[in-house]
Structures are given as structure tokens and as C-alpha cells.
Amino acid sequence: MNARAFDGTNARPDSWLSRITTAPGRLLCCIALVIGIATCPLSGAGTLASAILFGAAAIAIAPAPRPFLRRLAYASLVVVALVGPFYFSVGASAALARGGRALLASATALCFAATLKPTELGPAMRGIGVPAKLSSIISVMMRQLTQLGEEGRRLLLARKLRGATGMIGPDVLASLLVRSSRRAEKLELALTLRGSAATGAIAMTAADRAAAASCALAAIATQLIVRAVH
């Protein structure tokens, strides 16, 4: 897992899409386009259509190339592991087509991930109607993850200075777990004293709705055209 994915440095608030929409709108756009790509028929036309949808998302967002490619490389490992066995049942070309489609769907999701700050995810989920209990857990998790990363780095440094290797093992994880429990107790007290633990929602704007509807229409139109050609 790429820890920098969660520190906010990869977010692109200056992209064209980020300027006209808010986080919940972009999340809905992402879901619509990814569904469109992931369910496209496995054919030449389907792959071409998926590539066009991904290309449109990439142009609208223009993610920073290095972090995007780093995350895509990680996602591609998962795709290769899942698609590999299909080589033996459906043949090389069909397995490649399936892998290509999975990779395009992942790449499109990663493009949109570049427009989201980690702290925006919880409120954005709440904005699209996800229950408050779930979106609040997501918000707290994103905040705690940064602190957990810092504590992990401090722990590894301390071990290194004492002469141990810098590898993460069960003892490091156990120490982090106990520290996490301590932090959870403090956080529970803080949230109780504050009176409310629920995360606020980012309200959807008219531009968000228009963007999400456009993406959904693009995905549906692509499906219809590809199936007609297929």
C-alpha cells in the first residue's frame, strides 16, 4: 500500500473538474464511469470504448503522473494475479482483454482519487447518502491513519537506533495495536465531551448533479453502442 496516498499530497484541487464540482459529485462521476467500463463487453469495440471513457476522465482531471503511475503499478499487480488463471480457461487474448478492462477501470478510479483529499472522503460519502455511522468511521479512520503512519515511522526508527532491522514484524504491529487502543480511548473521551461524533456532509451542487448525470449518460451510451456493434 502506498502511504502517500493518504497524506493529501497527491490531491489535485486545481484540475478542471475539481474547480467546477465538489467531492460528492466527483465520487458519483467516478462510480458511473467505472461501472460503464467494468461492465463493457469483452471485444475490440468494448476495449476502445473503455479507453475513450478513461481518456476523457484523464483529460478532465490530469492527475500528477508519478503518483498516478505508482498507484496504477500496485493496482496492476492485483489485476494480473486475478486475471492470470483465466489464461488457462479462456485463452490468452480473452484473458488479456479482461485484464485490459480491469486495468482501465482501476486507472479511471485512480484518476478520480487524485481529485479527493483524504479528509473529504467521509463528508463526500455522507453527501451522496451513505449512513452517518459509516461515513463518520471513514472520516475518523482517515485522520487516524496519518497519525498511525507517523507512530509507525517513529517506532521503526527507535528499533533501528537500538540495532534492530527496519522490517515490520508482528512485534511492531502489536505495539501499534496497543498504541491505537490508547488513542481510541482518548478519542472516545474527546468525542463524548464535544457532544457529537457525526461527520458533516458536503452538499451536492447543481454542477455536481449535472456532471454525475453526464457521466452516467456517457457510460450508458457507450454500453448501448458497444452492444449494438458487438
Added chain:
Amino acid sequence: MHLADGIVSHFPTLVALNAAGAGVVAYAVRRSTETEAQQIAWAGTLGAFVLAAQAVNVPLVPGASAHVIGAGLLTLVLGPWRAILTMAAVLIIQAVFLADGGLTVLGANVVTIAAIPCLTVHATRSALARGTRLGLAATVGVALGNALGAAVLAAVLVYISGAPRWTFGWLVGVQSAAGVIEGLLTATAVSRLRRYSPTLFERTTSSSVAPPVMRWALLGAVLVAACIPFASELPDALEVVVTRLDR
């Protein structure tokens, strides 16, 4: 064990799996009865720990590595329904920020990585853990939960997506081995946490009284898991008839 976007494209299956995942999450939201602050603080913090722990992949057998799932630890500390919610939050974050798992198969991942392991661990704890046998319940529950989750995922891949049949045995075998290791790690983590906070696991004790249905579910799960190695690769009766008709 995350299913990625684009691997399963059969639309009715996708709809059914996502509906199942959404149903489980909706039910978990209803069943989470603790106070809001308590729920969110513990779920968020331990969820962040599980997210970080899932990043550590270790080589398991030649050509395959595995990572912990974390459902067992969450279930024992938070109870099954809050654990399912927390695992769902972990899966959402992974799908959105890392494309690990996928948005279109989020429901499938919630079923195989969150619901099945969490409920299996809960059922095992209910059946086994009277008194201090929490470590045993953790080990058995996590191993069984991982194997059952992997079996469902493998069934989707083999019978719906067209992966070769050996994928089933391979995936279930690798995940079962990973589950045994994770079970032992979870038992160690539980004993550490108990030393730090002896009352921590009492929060979920009230829900650990096994209703009969949970015991029967656990027995059924064990029987299904035991039968998996004996599954026949021969066609069933209907397939034989159809094949003969084709001739």
C-alpha cells in the same frame, strides 16, 4: 483476496452481489447500538490499524503472497456488526484511493472479506469462548472465516466468470493457510490487548451468547468447508443429459 473491477462482468451477478453487500451494511448500521462516540472512536482507530496491517504482504507459497484481513480482531473487540461496518469502511477507502478491490464489486468484497469472516468469528466465539478460551475462538474463527470467504469468491470466479476449476482449490488452499497464520496472530494480539485492557473484550461479551441459529450456522459452515476437497469435477445429471441431446 480483493476482487477487482472488470473481472466479473455478468450484470445480474454484479447487481446481486452488490445488493447483498448493501443489505449487510444496512443491517449492520441498524444493529450497531453503542453510543455514537464510543462506536466511532474505536471503529475508526482500529479500522486505521487494520488498513495499515493489510498493507503488509508476506510471501506464503511460491508465486503467491497474502496479507491479514483483520476481521477477526475487529469482531472480537467491536462485536460483529460494528466490525462489518468498519471492514466496509476499510474496503471503501481501498477501492477509492488505491483501486485495490473495486467500486463495482464493493458489495462482493463486503460479503467475502467483511460479512462472512466477521460472522464466522462471531459464531465461533459464541460456540467456543466460554470463559477464557478467546484465543482458541480467534484462531479457529479466523481460519474458518477466511476459508469460507475465499470459497465464495472462488465460486464466483469459477462458476460465473469462467476461471479454470483449479482456481477454486488454489484460492481456498492459499487463503486457508493464510487464515491459520492470521488466526494465530489474532490470538497473540488478543492476549496483548487483554493485558493492556482486561475489560476491552467485555464490551462484546453480551452479544456473544450464541443463539441456536448461530451454532447451527457454524456447524453448517464447518461441514461445507470439510466437503470442499471432495467436490467432483464430473458433470451433473442435467449436464450429462444436455450433452447427450447435443449428440
